[in-house]
């Protein structure tokens with residue numbers, strides 16, 4: 001076993017904002033002859049360890065894709081287990097986040113969630129709102145297209161109310177209406193599970209993010225797997241369109 005980055009404090013550039021498409025839970029379970037939902041349950045431990053590693057490394061914002069706009073199309077029973085897990089994490093884990101100075105936030109279209117879930121989300125967000133160590137955003141019923149659409153709608157509304165001129169619709173003002181705009185620009189987007197696609201995640205925000213794809217299935221994504229992604233990021237040269 002190699003030493004972790006946090007332990008050796010090597011000269012590594014730590015990304016300020018990391019987002020992860022946590023994929024591969026179902027396959028992880030099926031490979032073991034279990035039902036897909038067993039993989040989602042195992043995935044919760046990877047969320048815990050990833051949050052703690054990110055905090056140790058000094059990442060300022062961590063955004064996790066937990067449930068996409070398209071995931072409603074899964075069998076009802078699987079959707080319901082995912083909702084239960086979300087509720088469980090909200091009620092059981094938020095205290096620990098708070099103790100570690102982590103701000104908690106949910107991004108996505110919450111209108112489809114139960115009132116109870118919405119209340120718990122609001123409670124967790126307000127408990128942790130003044131924490132500054134790191135912000136953990138959970139993307140739930142989130143879609144990149146939804147995000148851009150809702151931002152456009154907000155600007156259109158302001159134009160309609162004569163609060164904004166048409167020429168004031170700029171990249172800057174649209175950006176301000178998208179999710180995560182108050183945090184550091186996205187540096188690193190990780191996808192586990194071996195697929196090479198973005199699945200409607202942070203379309204607007206990933207314009208200049210570095211992408212890191214790994215075959216590792218989400219329940220196997222541990223501290224050393226996260227370290228590897230950060231080391232890989234640190235070795236890259238970002239040019240942002242310049243020479």
Ligand code: IPE
Pocket residue numbers: 022023024025026027028066067068071082193218
């Ligand atoms: C990711 O794992 C978790 C969610 C999408 C909620 P999957 O459930 O997509 O697992 P695979 O990709 O089918 O293995």
Ligand code: IPE
Pocket residue numbers: 021022023024065066067068071195197199
């Ligand atoms: C992306 O995984 C969504 C989440 C990880 C929450 P999916 O498993 O839903 O993506 P596809 O279907 O492979 O594109």
Ligand code: MG
Pocket residue numbers: 023024025193
């Ligand atoms: Mg998947």
